[in-house]
Amino acid sequence: MDGRTPLVLVSGWTGAMDDVVTSLLSDGTVAVRHDLSRVYEGVVRRTILAPGEAPRETILELAHGCVSCTLREDLLPLLRKLAHRSSVNRIVLAMDPALEPEALCWAVENVIVAGVVGQVDGSASRDVSITAVVDCLDAATWLTDATGDDALADRGIVASGDDDRTVAQVVVGQVDYADALVVSAGPDVGGWERAKLAAVLSRLAPGAPVAWVGPGDVLDIEALIAAVPFDARRGEVTDAHSPLLRGQPPLTADCGVTLVEFAADRPFHPERLHEAIDVLLDGVVSARGRAWVATQPDEALWIESAGGGLRVASAGKWLAAMAPQEQDRVDTSRRAMAALRWDETFGDRDTSLVVLVHAADPSEIDRTLRWALVSDDEMNDRDAWAQWNDPFGQWHEDPCETSESPYQDTRREAQE
Incomplete structure (x- = not known):
């Protein structure tokens, strides 16, 4: 007791x-x-x-x-x-x-x-x-x-x-x-x-x-x-690699409100992601998840938005970038989940985002984020990734130069 x-x-x-x-x-x-x-x-x-x-x-x-x-x-x-x-x-x-x-x-x-x-x-x-x-x-x-x-x-x-x-x-x-x-x-x-x-x-x-x-x-x-369920969080602090759909929320639409799940097994192009990321700020209550960016092969990025506010931060190392002794210190549940989707070349690197929309087109969000992924030709030229400009570097600041994604007509200044 x-x-x-x-x-x-x-x-x-x-x-x-x-x-x-x-x-x-x-x-x-x-x-x-x-x-x-x-x-x-x-x-x-x-x-x-x-x-x-x-x-x-x-x-x-x-x-x-x-x-x-x-x-x-x-x-x-x-x-x-x-x-x-x-x-x-x-x-x-x-x-x-x-x-x-x-x-x-x-x-x-x-x-x-x-x-x-x-x-x-x-x-x-x-x-x-x-x-x-x-x-x-x-x-x-x-x-x-x-x-x-x-x-x-x-x-x-x-x-x-x-x-x-x-x-x-x-x-x-x-x-x-x-x-x-x-x-x-x-x-x-x-x-x-x-x-x-x-x-x-x-x-x-x-x-x-x-x-x-x-x-x-x-x-x-x-x-x-x-009435709080036995498996409620009760003060537990999770990390960036914990399940994003905690508590099994409804996955169907209701009153225009729905959860959009976005997953990809290839990285984002950093500049295209920077252009596309405003899609998480219009008609969206919140977005959260891990992102694999081509110019940052060792660390995952944590992307989190609420209303018009956006935060991008480090989510720590990918398991594939860790030494064996580092992996041994990682929670066993994370290692087990990574083993289920392990890739021979890229290990556990992937992107997983959950977006809660209330007045946005889910297909537009998916289309815009997929546009920001590395193309097939770019996947075949991995040596070039390190040379790309990375707006998500440590000292990234707004406002910054704007350019248009093909799936967005307007941009909003994000608070990053």
Whole structure:
């Protein structure tokens, strides 16, 4: 039996966060909230809530001028201390809207907390166990936010001086990582809008139970958490080579919403991919996956979009580019999946993307991405690959020169 103290994370951009946190404050439950709204003043406000007690507020100075450092240096030791109190049998973490649960879950599992009196140095996961991540959203605004271009700074929300994330990246990431969803749906949300949002949510967070809460409705948050399936993520942090269709989402279209799977066993031409990649930003809620680019034979690229925001980063080495001792340290499930599709020449190198569309033509996406692949003639001249210009190099910046893909009439500036 797991003797650790249960930890519930509550995230959200708008919606019923306060109601959810209040509903969870039963006897033995304590809630912690960090407010970043005064970050430009150099402070973070921390509030601790417990049933029958007045809120306890503490003003924290920014450690090293860094919000994430402040939260880690305050939150993680606090979680360990609260978990050791006999009066606490559950902790609720009410997250600031600018924070994403995946990063905090990673910190709980991996960041070493040292110097806590009476406790062995180690991560907070020694003392707390993440039992659910609950995300709260507003049906009237979420899809607009999730498919827009606004930066957090445009809404007056910035978690650090160099925070260039978009609203879409935050709200999509919060839903994608959730084990359960609470959707506030007022009378201004019509049947079509509700059905379309439900179709998006069932594909972005498959398996997550959803509570639709209207005016006057009573939310049974305990029943919602109890409905979280046994195989839910519960704070698990996956890597770029984990399955992309986690939770078996619906693969059929509904209200114009569908998942597009794109796979290829040949690499992308880097410049054509750069021209084609905007197809992931129009009429698309999100896209994510691994890409094989001809000019980067050793490392996979991770491509992730949400609304008008795009991120391209390293996804680590391909197994075929690793030494045997490196391969031995790789998760066995990844090695097993790679063995099923291993190519004698290229090993496990391939491309696998999943695109969630709500107002785009799936065939156009597939056609545009296939146009960006290396042609048969180029496949036969692999010595030339290293000489090609690579816009996805480490120092790639936007804006950059634009050119037209044959399958796109317009381009949009991507936030990379």
